[in-house]
Each structure stands twice: as C-alpha cells, then as structure tokens.
Amino acid sequence: MTEASSHPPGIPSWTDLTTSDLDAAIAFYTALFGWDAQRADEPEAGGYTMLTKNGRFVAGMAPGQDRPPSWMMYVTTDDVDATTEKVRAAGGTVALEPMQVMTAGRMAVYMDPTGAAFAVWQPGDHTGAQLVNEPGALCWTELQTRDPDAATAFYAAVFGWGSETATGPIPYTEWKQDGRSIGGMMPMGDQFPAEVPAHWVVYLGATDVDADTARAVELGGKVLVPPMDIQEGLRFSWITDPQGAPLGLLRMTG
Numbered sequence: 001m002t003e004a005s006s007h008p009p010g011i012p013s014w015t016d017l018t019t020s021d022l023d024a025a026i027a028f029y030t031a032l033f034g035w036d037a038q039r040a041d042e043p044e045a046g047g048y049t050m051l052t053k054n055g056r057f058v059a060g061m062a063p064g065q066d067r068p069p070s071w072m073m074y075v076t077t078d079d080v081d082a083t084t085e086k087v088r089a090a091g092g093t094v095a096l097e098p099m100q101v102m103t104a105g106r107m108a109v110y111m112d113p114t115g116a117a118f119a120v121w122q123p124g125d126h127t128g129a130q131l132v133n134e135p136g137a138l139c140w141t142e143l144q145t146r147d148p149d150a151a152t153a154f155y156a157a158v159f160g161w162g163s164e165t166a167t168g169p170i171p172y173t174e175w176k177q178d179g180r181s182i183g184g185m186m187p188m189g190d191q192f193p194a195e196v197p198a199h200w201v202v203y204l205g206a207t208d209v210d211a212d213t214a215r216a217v218e219l220g221g222k223v224l225v226p227p228m229d230i231q232e233g234l235r236f237s238w239i240t241d242p243q244g245a246p247l248g249l250l251r252m253t254g
Helices: 022-033 080-089 148-159 209-218
Strands: 012-019 036-039 049-053 056-063 070-076 093-101 105-111 117-123 138-145 162-166 172-177 180-187 199-205 222-231 234-240 246-251
Touching: 012 022, 012 138, 022 036, 022 049, 022 056, 022 209, 070 199, 070 246, 080 093, 080 105, 080 117, 080 148, 117 199, 138 148, 138 246, 148 162, 148 172, 148 180, 209 222, 209 234, 209 246
Parallel strands: 012 056, 070 117, 138 180, 199 246
Antiparallel strands: 012 070, 036 049, 049 056, 093 105, 105 117, 138 199, 162 172, 172 180, 222 234, 234 246
8 A cells, every 4th residue: 555644735635526425425435445434523624524544534525515526636735825825926826715624734726727626635633635646546637738838837836846748649758756756747638628718637546447447337427538548557547426526546667
C-alpha cells in the first residue's frame, strides 16, 4: 500500500464528490471500489461522507443540488488565505471564500482563468488522502483547458508548479513540483462540445481498467471514453457514475 500521513503544499491531496443522490452514489462507489462509507453525524457536516479503503481515507462525498454532480480536486496549502490572494492576483476567481471546516481544516474553491474549478485544503485534523497511487485511491489529476498557456502561467504563480510538455498529435503537459510529476494538462479540441467548460479530471487507480469500466456500466454508470492504452503500462478510461459525475480510471503499472 502507498500510505500518506501528510502532503506537502502544492500537491493534489484530496478529492470529493458532490452529488445529487448521496445514497445512490455511496452504493455505486462502494460496489465499484470496495470502499467503506462513514457518514458524519454532526448536523453542521451536512451529510459529508468519508470513504475508506482498508481503514484509510481515500475520498469524500457530499450532497449538493446547486451544481452538476462532479469530483473536485484539492491541492494542499499551508495558508489558504495567502493562496486566495495569489489566485486573485494571477487572474483567478474565488468561488468560495476561505472557510473553517470544524476542526478538520480550512478550504477555499476557485476558478482558474480558463474556467476550471479546483479547491485548496489547509490541514487540521484531516490531512488529506491516507492512501494514494493504488487501485481505489487518488492517483492522478488532469486539467483539460482551451488555453494551456494561460493555465501554465496561473498555476506557476499560485503554486510554483513547473511544466514539461511532450509534443505529439495532442501535446501533453506534466505539472512538476520539486522535480516530481504531480498531474497533467491537455488542450481541449473539437472532441469537446463548445458548452463543456475547462475542468479538472480526477483519476482513481484500477487493477484492471477494462473490468472496472464494465463493472461501472453494470452498476448504472456510462462510458465516456472506452479503455485504451496511452503508452506501455498506462491504460485508462473515462466513465460517469449514475448521477452523471465524470471520473477517470487509470492503471499506472505494466
């Protein structure tokens, strides 16, 4: 297992799902990934549910009717207020001002200048995912945007991310932090309808992408992109859950 007791600032470290049907989403994901669900008892938690694998936190879920069902990507920060000022200075928008989440930590939600939503997390009692880079756990995040240059400048200013782009039919950028690849970015082409905004894709690990994709369909999900190889040892698919939230599945080893 790849366990994590904490995450350095600037690293994607948590993900949660906002969904129109919390009970149905819990049923789908626990069946797909073998997760256990722990719904918070406190009224102020609003039904927030922690998902665990082998007793370790891997993701969260919350009910929400004010936006389409979706997975959110969180980046660790050691000062959410300072990060918020950096976001504003770099041309981003603050969608949710910094707020305290009981004793768990502090958070804020932003839109980057290209229109993609993301969040930051300043740890308190909750330090982020305790299990990463393995099946059923967060293993990659990827920005899909129509303006990679603007995105590159923004995330460098806010988090200090470097970038390394591989040329090809579709250029692919890897975000770098202290020499480590921490995520990716690809340009949105004609395969994306004009009404689809820039967005971050959350990928969860899969032992067998084909089997997990088929299982998702059996459970009521849909396939957006069927399983395919990126390169040797990397196979992925995109699915949606029954409520319509997109999600990537990724096998990262040969």
